[in-house]
Amino acid sequence: MTKPYLLAESTWETIRAIAFEVAIVPWGATEAHNRHLPYATDTIETEAVAARAAELAWDRGAKVLVLPAVPFGVQTGQLDVPFCLNLNPSTQALVLRDLIESLEPHGIGKLVVLNGHGGNDFRQIIRELEPTTSLFLCQANWYAAADPKSFFTVPGDHAGELETSVTLALAPRLVRPLSEAGPGKARRFKVRALREGWAWAPRQWTQVTDDTGVGDPKEATVEKGERFLAAVTDRLAEFLVELAKADPHSLYE
Numbered sequence: 164m165t166k167p168y169l170l171a172e173s174t175w176e177t178i179r180a181i182a183f184e185v186a187i188v189p190w191g192a193t194e195a196h197n198r199h200l201p202y203a204t205d206t207i208e209t210e211a212v213a214a215r216a217a218e219l220a221w222d223r224g225a226k227v228l229v230l231p232a233v234p235f236g237v238q239t240g241q242l243d244v245p246f247c248l249n250l251n252p253s254t255q256a257l258v259l260r261d262l263i264e265s266l267e268p269h270g271i272g273k274l275v276v277l278n279g280h281g282g283n284d285f286r287q288i289i290r291e292l293e294p295t296t297s298l299f300l301c302q303a304n305w306y307a308a309a310d311p312k313s314f315f316t317v318p319g320d321h322a323g324e325l326e327t328s329v330t331l332a333l334a335p336r337l338v339r340p341l342s343e344a345g346p347g348k349a350r351r352f353k354v355r356a357l358r359e360g361w362a363w364a365p366r367q368w369t370q371v372t373d374d375t376g377v378g379d380p381k382e383a384t385v386e387k388g389e390r391f392l393a394a395v396t397d398r399l400a401e402f403l404v405e406l407a408k409a410d411p412h413s414l415y416e
């Protein structure tokens with residue numbers, strides 16, 4: 164079966180015959196994920212979520228196109244962890260600007276940055292780029308499309324129960340036995356306001372956690388991962404269908 168909503172798997176003949184409405188760029192990271200998940204975890208997850216959501220949206224008539232994933236995220240707090248590969252936010256802004264310029268002449272009016280890494284934040288970048296382009300720009304964090312608390316005992320931030328369950332569902336051959344995983348125990352900020360979260364500073368990862376994980380993966384299962392994936396892809400598909408139909412000049416009711 165052809166999947167014209169996946170650019171990487173499609174030919175020129177297929178792509179140029181379709182009037183696409185929404186582009187999706189999955190944006191991941193390359194970073195350590197405790198002792199049991201691979202460096203590409205965020206990229207694998209985000210690309211798969213984009214593909215599944217795009218398929219659902221396509222079946223409901225939305226002309227969506229998933230672009231190849233960007234595999235590098237912001238890792239400035241993990242530069243002392245071997246081979247966490249950093250793209251600074253200012254570099255990400257330039258990458259996004261160039262992608263927008265490549266999309267602009269081809270009639271696709273909207274771009275969703277589908278983010279899968281906590282250190283990435285495209286909001287300020289979008290604020291800066293939006294006035295420079297005719298494309299409608301937005302970001303979505305796929306892991307926030309459904310409430311993790313109703314799917315997991317302790318979802319965790321990084322390589323925890325949520326992420327481990329999702330990776331077990333998507334790429335089981337890349338997951339080491341959970342008996343090898345560290346507990347993902349995270350140290351809290353000593354400063355109260357930072358601990359409460361209303362004051363914010365990036366976390367220095369190697370001071371926070373001994374195994375690079377934040378969140379205990381031990382209760383992760385394939386079934387939890389599948390259920391969460393079904394929920395987030397359904398909500399993302401609904402978003403894509405609605406966005407495909409939406410007039411960017413009339414977004415308010």
Ligand SMILES: [Zn+2]
Nearest residue numbers: 204205322326
């Ligand atoms: Zn991750």
